[in-house]
Amino acid sequence: xxxxxxxxxxxxxxxxxxxxxxxxxxxxxxxxxxxxxxxxxxxxxxxxxxxxxxxxxxxxxxxxxxxxxxxxxxxxxxxxxxxxxxxxxxxxxxxxxxxxxxxxxxxxxxxxxxxxxxxxxxxxxxxxxxxxxxxxxxxxxxxxxxxxxxxxxxxxxxxxxxxxxxxxxxxxxxxxxxxxxxxxxxxxxxxxxxxxxxxxxxxxxxxxxxxxxxxxxxxxxxxxxxxxxxxxxxxxxxxxxxxxxxxxxxxxxxxxxxxxxxxxxxxxxxxxxxxxxxxxxxxxxxxxxxxxxxxxxxxxxxxxxxxxxxxxxxxxxxxxxxxxxxxxxxxxxxxxxxxxxxxxxxxxxxxxxxxxxxxxxxxxxxxxxxx
Numbered sequence: 001x002x003x004x005x006x007x008x009x010x011x012x013x014x015x016x017x018x019x020x021x022x023x024x025x026x027x028x029x030x031x032x033x034x035x036x037x038x039x040x041x042x043x044x045x046x047x048x049x050x051x052x053x054x055x056x057x058x059x060x061x062x063x064x065x066x067x068x069x070x071x072x073x074x075x076x077x078x079x080x081x082x083x084x085x086x087x088x089x090x091x092x093x094x095x096x097x098x099x100x101x102x103x104x105x106x107x108x109x110x111x112x113x114x115x116x117x118x119x120x121x122x123x124x125x126x127x128x129x130x131x132x133x134x135x136x137x138x139x140x141x142x143x144x145x146x147x148x149x150x151x152x153x154x155x156x157x158x159x160x161x162x163x164x165x166x167x168x169x170x171x172x173x174x175x176x177x178x179x180x181x182x183x184x185x186x187x188x189x190x191x192x193x194x195x196x197x198x199x200x201x202x203x204x205x206x207x208x209x210x211x212x213x214x215x216x217x218x219x220x221x222x223x224x225x226x227x228x229x230x231x232x233x234x235x236x237x238x239x240x241x242x243x244x245x246x247x248x249x250x251x252x253x254x255x256x257x258x259x260x261x262x263x264x265x266x267x268x269x270x271x272x273x274x275x276x277x278x279x280x281x282x283x284x285x286x287x288x289x290x291x292x293x294x295x296x297x298x299x300x301x302x303x304x305x306x307x308x309x310x311x312x313x314x315x316x317x318x319x320x321x322x323x324x325x326x327x328x329x330x331x332x333x334x335x336x337x338x339x340x341x342x343x344x345x346x347x348x349x350x351x352x353x354x355x356x357x358x359x360x361x362x363x364x365x366x367x368x369x370x371x
Contacts, residue, residue, distance in 0.1 A: 010095075011337055012060060014088070016069025016081045021304035022102065022326070023068035029326040030333070035065075037084065052076065054084045060092040066333060069101045072305055078105055078124065082131040089132030096134045098336065100329060102302035103139070103273040108245065110143035125149035137332060139302065139325065140198070140244040140272040158332060158342065160272055160300070160325070161201050164242060166351035167298070167323065168206060171268070171364075176238055178367045179265055187211045187237045187264075189230070191255050199242050211239070213255040235263035246271040246299070248279050249288055256293035266295050274299035274306040286315040296363050300325045310359060321361045328354040 013032055015023040018039040027034045036057040044050045065088045069081055081099065088094045109120040121143070128136065135154035141147070147155045172186055188203035189211045190196045196212065203210050211232025239259050246252060256267040274297075276285040286309075289297065298321045301307050310316045331354065335345045 011064045011066055011333070012058065014056070014065060014067045014084065016067045016084065016099070016101070017072065017077050020068065020070055021307075022070030022302060025301065025304075025324065026068050026100070026326040026329055029324075030330045035060075039080070052080045052083065054080055054087060056084070056087050056092055060088055060094040062093065062095045064096045064098065064337060065089075065092075065094040066098045066100060069099065070302060070304055071101065071103050071105050072303075074105050078127070082127055085128065085131035085133050089134075097132060098333070099128065099133055099136045100333065101136065101138050102300075102325070102329070103245070104136075104141055104146060107142035107146060110146055121146050122149040125153075125155075129153050135336070137329070137336065139300075139329075142244050143194075156332075156336065156342070158328070159198065159201075160242075160270075161198070161205075162346060162351040163323070163325065163328060163355045164270055165202055165205055167270075167355070168202070168240060171298075172206075172238065172240065174367055174371060175266055175268065177371055179238060181236070181238055181265070183207075184209075185237045185265075187232065187234055187239050189213055189232075189234065189239045189241045189255065189259060191241050191243050191251050195241075195243055198244075202242065211237075211259075213241070213258065230258055230262055234259050237264050238266045238268070239264045240268040240270065242270045244272050246274045246276060246297075248277060248282075249285055249292075252294060252297075253288060253292040260293040267293055268296045268298065269294050270298045272300050273302050275303060276306050276309070286313050289319055290315050294319065296321065296361055298323065301358060307358070317359075318362045320359070321357065321364055322359040324356045324358045325354070327356065 012035045013027050014035050014037055023034060038055040038057055040053040042051045067081060067084060071077060085097050089097050106120040106124050111119060129150060129152045133153045135156065137156045137158065139158045140160050141157050147157055176186060186208050187210060188199050188208050190199040191213050200210065211230055211234050213230050241255060243252065252269050259267055278284045297319050301322055301324050307322055310320045310322060331345055331349055332342060
């Protein structure tokens with residue numbers, strides 16, 4: 001077979017980590033089985049000092065290998081993924097190695113902040129390329145310039161615009177009717193200046209006005225922000241905000257509180273990569289969400305550690321809905337292999353076929369039940 005005639009039948013799908021739940025879900029969506037990898041870990045006298053060794057258990061010679069990695073233990077798994085890329089490309093002589101990593105590791109370390117520090121998002125790109133990576137696919141990257149950190153590997157950044165537009169076109173009218181609001185009372189509110197562009201793309205196509213939340217991050221204290229206010233009218237409005245990453249949730253919670261303080265009636269937040277970790281010495285994330293001014297939180301399943309928490313935590317279930325984005329990535333992988341562009345894909349595939357709702361919050365069910 002000519003290398004120009006390759007198709008999805010040539011693809012082998014590998015997990016980037018042991019029992020990678022996102023990789024399992026993506027394989028199920030694509031209707032294939034994950035190719036076996038033996039993940040070994042060697043004992044160390046120091047806690048956390050173990051060495052890793054992934055071993056590929058199938059013949060990959062002249063095949064296209066796709067590694068699917070949903071980041072959980074960043075540093076440990078990054079080394080393991082680099083080892084896996086090297087095993088596939090150098091030892092296994094794969095024709096091409098593609099990494100699908102929905103949430104790019106270290107994406108928030110994309111520049112220096114006036115101190116002697118590494119631009120670790122760039123260092124990560126160098127490590128992956130040095131391992132032999134041919135291309136990488138990620139979703140809703142924190143900083144556009146990360147694409148330029150890759151010199152040899154092809155970087156393909158995906159955006160959730162079409163999915164969010166379709167989801168909001170279904171969800172917002174229900175909320176507006178429940179609150180007895182009109183279309184003119186719906187506002188898109190970016191959480192900071194960095195999220196203006198992705199929010200604007202959605203707001204423009206949906207025909208909504210914008211109000212911008214203005215904040216300043218305190219770099220002397222991690223995860224803390226100083227609120228400067230909101231530019232725009234939010235009185236008696238249904239507000240929706242979009243962000244790429246939810247860490248401790250403080251940015252979303254403070255923005256929602258400020259919006260409600262200024263007269264907003266409802267706040268819906270969409271986040272692609274949800275971590276939702278508990279800050280030491282503070283209330284647990286689930287408690288903060290419960291007590292926050294956020295009425296609904298919609299996240300993707302790119303972080304299965306958070307998905308598992310939602311499925312077992314009644315407090316989180318009150319406000320959190322989860323959407324499955326593996327249909328989107330499955331379609332992109334198939335198009336990527338045969339050389340189609342994402343633009344061509346979007347012209348041919350309906351947005352509703354690119355995702356599905358995995359779990360619906362109690363708040364969403366309550367609104368639908370009362371319409």
